[in-house]
Amino acid sequence: MDRRDELRHFLGKHAGTKVLPEQALKEFLRESGLPAPASLYLPLGAPFPDFSHLSYPLVAKVFSPKIPSKTDVGGIRFGLKDAAAAASACYDLMSIKDVQGVILEEQAQPGTEVIVGGIIDPQFGPVVMFGLGGIFVELFHDVAFALAPLTRDDAFHLMEQLQSYRLLTGYRGAAPCDRETLADILVTISELMATGLLEEIDLNPVALYPHGAMILDAKMLVALSSPHVSSP
Amino acid sequence: MKELTQLFFPKSVALIGASPSEEKLGGIALRNLLGMKGKVYPVNPRYDEMLGIRCYPSIREVPGVVDLSVLMRPADEVPGILAEHAGKARFVLIVSAGFAEIGAAALQDEVIRIGREEKLRLVGPNCLGIFNPYHRLDTLFLPHGCLKRPKRGNVAVVSQSGALMMCILDAIRMANIGISKAINYGNAVDLDAPEVYEYLAGDDTTAVVVSYLESVGDGRRFLEAARFLSERKPLLILKAGKGEGGRAAAFSHTGRLAGDYQVFHSLMNQFGLREVAGFDDLLDAAKAVSYQRPAPGNRVCIVTNGGGSGVLAADECARQGLELPDLPEEVRIGLRQAFPSFYTIANPIDLTGQVRIEDYPKALHAVRDQYDGFLVIALTGVPGVTLGLGEYLRTFKEAVGKPLVVHIAQGGVAPRLIRQLAQAGIPVYRSPERAVLGLAALLGSRGGWHG
Numbered sequence: 204m205d206r207r208d209e210l211r212h213f214l215g216k217h218a219g220t221k222v223l224p225e226q227a228l229k230e231f232l233r234e235s236g237l238p239a240p241a242s243l244y245l246p247l248g249a250p251f252p253d254f255s256h257l258s259y260p261l262v263a264k265v266f267s268p269k270i271p272s273k274t275d276v277g278g279i280r281f282g283l284k285d286a287a288a289a290a291s292a293c294y295d296l297m298s299i300k301d302v303q304g305v306i307l308e309e310q311a312q313p314g315t316e317v318i319v320g321g322i323i324d325p326q327f328g329p330v331v332m333f334g335l336g337g338i339f340v341e342l343f344h345d346v347a348f349a350l351a352p353l354t355r356d357d358a359f360h361l362m363e364q365l366q367s368y369r370l371l372t373g374y375r376g377a378a379p380c381d382r383e384t385l386a387d388i389l390v391t392i393s394e395l396m397a398t399g400l401l402e403e404i405d406l407n408p409v410a411l412y413p414h415g416a417m418i419l420d421a422k423m424l425v426a427l428s429s430p431h432v433s434s435p
Numbered sequence: 436m437k438e439l440t441q442l443f444f445p446k447s448v449a450l451i452g453a454s455p456s457e458e459k460l461g462g463i464a465l466r467n468l469l470g471m472k473g474k475v476y477p478v479n480p481r482y483d484e485m486l487g488i489r490c491y492p493s494i495r496e497v498p499g500v501v502d503l504s505v506l507m508r509p510a511d512e513v514p515g516i517l518a519e520h521a522g523k524a525r526f527v528l529i530v531s532a533g534f535a536e537i538g539a540a541a542l543q544d545e546v547i548r549i550g551r552e553e554k555l556r557l558v559g560p561n562c563l564g565i566f567n568p569y570h571r572l573d574t575l576f577l578p579h580g581c582l583k584r585p586k587r588g589n590v591a592v593v594s595q596s597g598a599l600m601m602c603i604l605d606a607i608r609m610a611n612i613g614i615s616k617a618i619n620y621g622n623a624v625d626l627d628a629p630e631v632y633e634y635l636a637g638d639d640t641t642a643v644v645v646s647y648l649e650s651v652g653d654g655r656r657f658l659e660a661a662r663f664l665s666e667r668k669p670l671l672i673l674k675a676g677k678g679e680g681g682r683a684a685a686f687s688h689t690g691r692l693a694g695d696y697q698v699f700h701s702l703m704n705q706f707g708l709r710e711v712a713g714f715d716d717l718l719d720a721a722k723a724v725s726y727q728r729p730a731p732g733n734r735v736c737i738v739t740n741g742g743g744s745g746v747l748a749a750d751e752c753a754r755q756g757l758e759l760p761d762l763p764e765e766v767r768i769g770l771r772q773a774f775p776s777f778y779t780i781a782n783p784i785d786l787t788g789q790v791r792i793e794d795y796p797k798a799l800h801a802v803r804d805q806y807d808g809f810l811v812i813a814l815t816g817v818p819g820v821t822l823g824l825g826e827y828l829r830t831f832k833e834a835v836g837k838p839l840v841v842h843i844a845q846g847g848v849a850p851r852l853i854r855q856l857a858q859a860g861i862p863v864y865r866s867p868e869r870a871v872l873g874l875a876a877l878l879g880s881r882g883g884w885h886g
Contacts, residue, residue, distance in 0.1 A: 320690075324693065327699075330701075330702070334692070348698045404687070407688050424687065
């Protein structure tokens, strides 16, 4: 199956939802070959499933389309070291207003945080965005865009557009980030955007490591119509 | 592409709304059009003749099919007049304003529909049209007394805005460079920048294209055409509307960060296109690439007779991504022996206020093979800088064939020297920074991904 068929199939399973649930989206990204943490979804009121296949520490996060920022409602618990801690965190989070369920996932190591996104630009159609996380994006708006779909070369050139690019290559003795994995993510996201089936994607943040990377949070908005169909 | 030849070199032109009065726009435009190589047909139902030529009541009575009809009537009359053009014109240039730019989208849509149905190619509306000195075609409703036209040359102007086209034409004339073609296409209901870019790519009189944009319509079509052109000749783009701000109510972080200009700017980089920061930069760069051929590389050597000016130029080189590598050892030793001990033998080479005119060519020839481009700074306030510099630089440029720009300041021989250098195809700038901008336009310092 190509990207378009895979995405169609995935969107078909969630027909009628414009904003896709985070855990389903991460599973889809994993199936697309991208690094997203192993996770489990616990719907409100359902019995506790077996999560022994997840390795500790875990992180528990609320899920609700009505909660735009999990942090603002105290909806994230980090560093859950065993089953008891995880169960107790889930129990607490379920009591937050509007919560529909809790996502339990393996807690990723801290790394260099970047943001990878995609939008449909009114003039240029599907474009991919790349930026460094935290203050670089918030304060300095140090982001760059490129037309989707990207070649691997395009992905590396996109990285180099950032003023803060040197932070990825081992600045002041830090180990360089795994730019090959980052390129995989950029290319795959660009291919998903180029299908024209999506309006926006946000992988924010993605933690980069010397070897590998991890998509820590993901959002996706499905297009109502698909005017920008790619021609690969 | 051949099609646009009819637009830029029409054999016959009708002017709808022509007037005998030079007080009226239709009168000014008629006078400007009459210089053209080809037939001109004034159209106005109230006259049988004007300025000694026959005048026609409507386009329908004009003999044959005109290559270009210039329509200068109020916006609400435009659809009716356009419909009369069926089978009578190839291009219709709608000068009239009062369409989408003031919110009258329905009227503009009607114009588009009629154009399609009657198979008319449309330019505008809301535009000044075309100036082609090689055909003496001038559809601008601006008296020569108010806007003197630039001479013939190799710079093409493609402007979305009429006001900016006027400003660019005037600045080009003042900078003593010439025009190959200029077009202001306004609301772009049909003819848009990409098609003009493709035409200019194959236009032998055009060596450089300067383009002023506010929006680009079909963005992917624009990028492809701009890349096609820029692979063949320099394309300098000035984009207005650089404000920040994505979509406030965006779903994602990405949406909030994706301001129109941020996306545009990134994609220009992705496609290896050259964007200039502002109006002065556009002219500085245009002057350089109009005078000389761009060349690869980004290693610059500065030869100055003023330390401070050299430092300012070096600072700007850093901002423009130009490198100033140190002088090679053997060059340094040679110049150390040739020059007085108080000269600075480094990059910049500082010949100081006690410069002797022959020191310039001596320094330049010593570094000619090691660098890609040269900036000469000559402050004429000292007696050592004489008119002889013009001849030295002309000879150097011809012998070396690499980009060479000059900054001249102060009085004395400056005006005569500037004229001499302009004749030799060496652009002169009034500040060190602007000279560096000119040099940067000639060097591949900002080469894009695919360039």
